[in-house]
Amino acid sequence: MHVPLVVLAPGLEPRRVQTQVRLMDVAPTLLELVGLEGSLPGLQGESLLPVVAGLETDDRPAPMEVGGDQKPCWQWRGISDGTHKVLRREADLPTRKPIPQLGPEDEEARPYWHFYDLDEDPRELDNLARERAEESRALFAELERRGWFTAPEALLGLKAGALQITPDQSEELEALGYGGGEDDGPTGEP
Numbered sequence: 005m006h007v008p009l010v011v012l013a014p015g016l017e018p019r020r021v022q023t024q025v026r027l028m029d030v031a032p033t034l035l036e037l038v039g040l041e042g043s044l045p046g047l048q049g050e051s052l053l054p055v056v057a058g059l060e061t062d063d064r065p066a067p068m069e070v071g072g073d074q075k076p077c078w079q080w081r082g083i084s085d086g087t088h089k090v091l092r093r094e095a096d097l098p099t100r101k102p103i104p105q106l107g108p109e110d111e112e113a114r115p116y117w118h119f120y121d122l123d124e125d126p127r128e129l130d131n132l133a134r135e136r137a138e139e140s141r142a143l144f145a146e147l148e149r150r151g152w153f154t155a156p157e158a159l160l161g162l163k164a165g166a167l168q169i170t171p172d173q174s175e176e177l178e179a180l181g182y183g184g185g186e187d188d189g190p191t192g193e194p
Contacts (some may be wrong), residue, residue: 009052014038017054023055024063024086063087068150079156082118083147089128090143091118094156119143179183 011033015108028049035041036051037168054060063086071079071094082091095114111118117133119140124130134141147153 011052013054019056021055021058022144023061023083024066025052025055026064026066029064035165065146065150067147067150071156081147081153083143083152084122085124085143085146088139088143089120089122090133090140092116092144093118097156114119117144 033052068082079094098151120128
């Protein structure tokens with residue numbers, strides 16, 4: 005996944021970096037830029053300012069997933085360390101409709117693995133999962149160690165939690181366009 009990220013802020017010198025970063029790093033970066041670093045405990049990611057300043061040049065491990073919200077019911081999980089990428093196709097979650105095959109590998113037992121050496125194969129054409137199974141599993145273990153992996157079957161029991169906010173916070177959110185107006189429930193109006 006090669007997606008450009010542009011950060012424009014007062015005091016930042018224009019610069020291009022090749023370091024792999026993560027989407028989860030954007031919020032901590034913005035918070036640091038406005039002087040609120042550490043204001044959201046439990047926020048994943050790290051500020052990108054050391055990368056922008058050239059103080060950090062190592063690729064950051066980047067998780068990836070599809071189907072984490074149970075939609076679709078098939079699940080892929082993976083991580084890239086900038087040099088290697090591992091992807092694992094998990095077992096499908098239960099569904100009422102048959103799941104179409106996504107490719108010829110769907111006939112394999114799950115989970116099944118993909119492992120790519122990004123330096124040698126940047127287009128990810130040569131799946132080395134069988135030849136380099138130990139490396140595949142070691143990189144995937146990093147995903148688990150960092151708490152970035154939830155087993156598909158565990159997703160079935162997850163529910164969103166309620167967040168308690170003060171009336172002042174509610175007014176601020178509504179002023180920003182968030183909030184739903186009346187909190188008595190739906191009015192039936194579009």
